[in-house]
Amino acid sequence: MKKKILVFTILFFIAAITVCSTAMAASTKFVRAYRDSNYDMYVNRVNIIQNQGVISFWVKSVYSDQGKALVRKELPKKHRKAPIQYGLDYFVFDTKKGKYNIKLASVYANEKEIYREGSKKWLPIKDGTIAAVLINEVNKALAEKNN
Numbered sequence: 001m002k003k004k005i006l007v008f009t010i011l012f013f014i015a016a017i018t019v020c021s022t023a024m025a026a027s028t029k030f031v032r033a034y035r036d037s038n039y040d041m042y043v044n045r046v047n048i049i050q051n052q053g054v055i056s057f058w059v060k061s062v063y064s065d066q067g068k069a070l071v072r073k074e075l076p077k078k079h080r081k082a083p084i085q086y087g088l089d090y091f092v093f094d095t096k097k098g099k100y101n102i103k104l105a106s107v108y109a110n111e112k113e114i115y116r117e118g119s120k121k122w123l124p125i126k127d128g129t130i131a132a133v134l135i136n137e138v139n140k141a142l143a144e145k146n147n
Helices: 002-029 065-074 130-146
Strands: 030-035 039-044 049-051 054-063 084-094 099-109 112-117
Touching: 030 130, 039 130, 054 065, 054 130, 065 084, 084 130
Parallel strands: none
Antiparallel strands: 030 039, 039 054, 049 054, 054 084, 084 099, 099 112
């Protein structure tokens, strides 16, 4: 009987540690990199891809009411009444050329993607811009990962 209690106790603690570490990992997956009156932008630090000077990563934008109104104006009419929750964007930075591209931009409502667009246009990274803030956060995450 004592062995059963001991085994149960050990299994319980292993399960508790697993649940806690999973919750901690999820909480640090997205880290806020930028904030203004329209939205908070969070960089996904877990899934950063780095290949030959090109860095790709996801950014989640959580909109304020004011930000939702701005996003709504840019959506096709059929999606403007949807209860917008957040946006997910896939950024690609070319560190050699100092340019970035938002390869994919999606808007979500009711946990479903309601709109998606992409761009092939490369833009320069300028100091003081949101793009510069995001790449700095990603570089910080990569430096921490390499240490």
